[in-house]
Amino acid sequence: MNILFTLTKRNVKLFFKDKGMFFTSLVTPAILLVLYVTFLGNLYRDTFLSQIPASFQISDKIINGLVGGQLVSSILAVSCITVAFCSNFLMVQDKANGTAKDLTISPVKSHILSLSYYIATLISTILICASALIICLIYLTFAGWYLTFSHVILLFVDVFLLSFLGTAISSVINFFLSTQGQISAVGTIISAGYGFICGAYMPIYSFGDGLQKVVSLLPGTYGTSLLRNHAMQGVFSEMVNVGIPTDAVEQMKNSVDCNVFFFGNKVEISSMYIFISVTVIALVGIYIMLNALKSKKASK
Numbered sequence: 488m489n490i491l492f493t494l495t496k497r498n499v500k501l502f503f504k505d506k507g508m509f510f511t512s513l514v515t516p517a518i519l520l521v522l523y524v525t526f527l528g529n530l531y532r533d534t535f536l537s538q539i540p541a542s543f544q545i546s547d548k549i550i551n552g553l554v555g556g557q558l559v560s561s562i563l564a565v566s567c568i569t570v571a572f573c574s575n576f577l578m579v580q581d582k583a584n585g586t587a588k589d590l591t592i593s594p595v596k597s598h599i600l601s602l603s604y605y606i607a608t609l610i611s612t613i614l615i616c617a618s619a620l621i622i623c624l625i626y627l628t629f630a631g632w633y634l635t636f637s638h639v640i641l642l643f644v645d646v647f648l649l650s651f652l653g654t655a656i657s658s659v660i661n662f663f664l665s666t667q668g669q670i671s672a673v674g675t676i677i678s679a680g681y682g683f684i685c686g687a688y689m690p691i692y693s694f695g696d697g698l699q700k701v702v703s704l705l706p707g708t709y710g711t712s713l714l715r716n717h718a719m720q721g722v723f724s725e726m727v728n729v730g731i732p733t734d735a736v737e738q739m740k741n742s743v744d745c746n747v748f749f750f751g752n753k754v755e756i757s758s759m760y761i762f763i764s765v766t767v768i769a770l771v772g773i774y775i776m777l778n779a780l781k782s783k784k785a786s787k
Contacts, residue, residue: 490599491599491602491603491606494607495603498604498607499611501577502611516562516623528554528558534742535739538735540731543731549725549726553722554631555630557743558626559623559627559714561687563645564682564687564707565685566615567616567650568657568677568681569678570619571657572660572673573674574615575661576661577604578662579664580667582664598782601774604658605774608657612650613646613647616646616649620643620646633721633725638717638718641717642717645713645714648764649714649763651767652707652763652767652770655766655767655771658774659770659773659777662774662777681707684702685702685710690742691703691708691747692742693742706767709747710763712745713756713760713763719740719745723739723745
């Protein structure tokens with residue numbers, strides 16, 4: 488246990504000591520927030536206004552709350568995965584520069600080393616993504632605050648759960664990487680592509696039927712929906728209170744993926760939590776199996 492603690496502490500310190508990896512992970516959510524507000528804010532605003540019946544007047548604060556909720560949930564949905572990959576690149580770097588081999592030659596068992604990478608990645612990801620959430624909450628206080636205390640707590644729960652998911656995915660994928668070039672390639676692919684397949688950049692509701700069915704099989708879809716629900720539920724409730732028809736509000740929820748459908752059936756929030764949790768457990772199991780097979784092969 489002391490060896491695991493020491494290795495985990497070493498990995499966390501090395502990550503935060505590496506200014507390139509640390510600042511890239513920390514600054515990316517803030518940069519995304521600025522870019523989203525600058526380039527997507529008006530687009531989201533026009534989309535929401537087009538869905539509100541012309542006979543109803545709605546305050547700018549409510550519209551700003553809608554836009555802010557969608558922006559924040561999109562940023563967090565992507566960051567929890569991309570930050571996990573950045574945090575976990577230390578495992579690949581150790582393999583690339585030979586440090587991992589030096590550690591396994593010592594009395595450190597390979598499964599302890601693998602576990603230390605996983606725990607360190609999870610700790611670093613949670614710290615950075617929780618900080619990103621705090622920045623997003625500060626933004627919402629100025630844009631339009633409709634969150635309750637329970638919504639804020641649930642947002643933190645969502646971030647923690649997606650940090651577990653990001654760590655599990657990155658651990659399995661990074662297990663097969665061993666060079667700096669592979670790190671750069673995978674990092675680029677994840678940064679550019681994940682936001683699309685999880686519905687953060689473009690709502691899944693706008694996809695074709697076939698693509699909607701495909702992405703409904705992916706856990707990231709439900710992670711984005713959880714964040715959408717908890718970031719926007721308060722402002723949707725306020726819209727009903729000021730007289731916006733319930734049907735119009737439900738249609739708006741569909742358009743931003745608060746309501747997600749699995750082959751035509753609406754997925755409840757509790758089912759989303761279960762699906763993501765089961766996926767995390769399965770991925771961790773795969774990671775453990777891969778390391779066990781690697782150890783068995785090395786001992787022969």
